[in-house]
Amino acid sequence: MNYVLSNRARMISFILIGIGLISIAASFMTHSHQAWSNLLHNTFYFMVIALCGTFFLALQYAAEAGWSVSVKRIPEAMGAFLPYAAVLMLIVFFGNLIAGNNGGHYLYHWLHHDLYDPASPEYDKIIDGKSAYLNLPFFVTRMLVYFAVWIGFTLTLRKLSLREDKEGGQAFYKKAKRISAAFLVLFAITSSTSAWDFVMSIDTHWYSTLFGWYTFAGLFISGLSVIGITTAYLVKKGLMPWVTEHHLHDIGKFMFAFSVFWTYLWFAQFMLIWYANIPEEVTYFMLRFDHYRVLFWTNFFINFITPFIVLMTRDAKRKTNTLLIVGVILIIGHWIDTFLMITPGVVGEHWHIGWMEIGTALGFAGLFMFVMLNALAKAPLLRENHPMLQESLHHSI
């Protein structure tokens, strides 16, 4: 069965993108400093959601999981956004670099030249010590390597899956499994380092050893929520009659488990810093706790309590409606989580969330939705020639 991108879905995407463009323009006119942080925040957020599609796919291949065959087209379609996200990220980074030359860099403090000049009053010994890693040429190289690796593996897996549809046989599956195993190793490294580069380097002095896992855990839930929402939506539309409550149960379990995992990492990071009370570490949480208190607690309650209470029972995980509602809540919750990772480091105490911030997010969501649904419409929703298709169709737990 095929998904066809309806005119209504296309219209909604374009309206959202329009709202986003207006919001971005308005925010550059009113508070350009936070406008840069909004752009970085949303680009990073939706980039990693797309990346989590590929990660989920690779995980299923490498684990030889059978149940997920019936929904594998959805993470495949999510990966289609990665090239767009890469272009957006390059625009944001180089745009900030060019715009920043007039009056200081908006996003990344470590880009200032004076910090590395011992004769300058701005000289910063700590940042100078990190200059072997945090310098412009190496940063740009790393960024390009990430995009090359992520997009390369995404396109390869997609191509193998489409060829399998046409030609059949087990060869494509075996090849995809080998490629996935290689991707998982590279993903383990790049997910950590990209979180340091794009996010942690904003607070240049501060570092946390589990920051990469923390970022990945939070954003993997957003990726899983997108898979859950799309599955629920397609099931409700009657386009995926083969997806039963057993498949929904497995997706629900993933969302529940990774929400708890995220909370564990959030707390592990917070508690060690809180307990040790070392000034250069606690400043990170002091800023967020003193000036972003409402969001700080909202982040914790939305992303931990909601999925924990709602998805705990077996029956809740097996319904499309709960997956839809919890999925939307988690996507908003982790958007706030990412906001708290990026914005305080860029603008400090002078922040706000208004219609322009929400509009920017809606614009990115519209673009993501448009690209993903387009990719979804390009191939049948069921992978007819997958060797584990029958296992998935008869999946029962």
Place this chain on the structure above:
Amino acid sequence: MATKKVYGIFEDDDVVLEAVKTLRAKKYNVVDVISPFPIHGMDPALGLKRTRLSICTFLYGITGTSLAFLMMYYMNIFDWPMDIGGKPSFAFYKNMPAFIPVTFEFTVLCAAHGMAITFFLRSKILPGVEPHVIDDRMADDRFVMTIEAATGAEAEDAKAAMTAMGALYTKD
């Protein structure tokens, strides 16, 4: 009214699943199937209700959380106020992050032990209790179906029905 349990020993999981469906449709009171591994579709075929063990586990877990909080409140706030991490706040809610790991562990301890002990009690698996072995190979490669009958005549009828459905042998 005294009921009588009769057992049929089967050698194949598909046969026993089919037998359960057929015999239940013929109004035999099939109460249980003992199997060395889970058989897909057996729970709905037997008409089993969902286990209430998870509800017990949840309650045990909450008990663990409360006990751990109470213990740490008494020890570190009330009886001997502790200065945790250079923050002499001496208030329970402010020192809470330091208590969470212990609370988590104690919750898991109570939930896991409570669940396991409840399961053993309900299944009558206790030290000193003679295990009820119907067939020597019932935890290895054979399947045991249990039917409850009201009278002796009905029991004989059930045994004949199980043999007809492919039982290896039947016993009382």
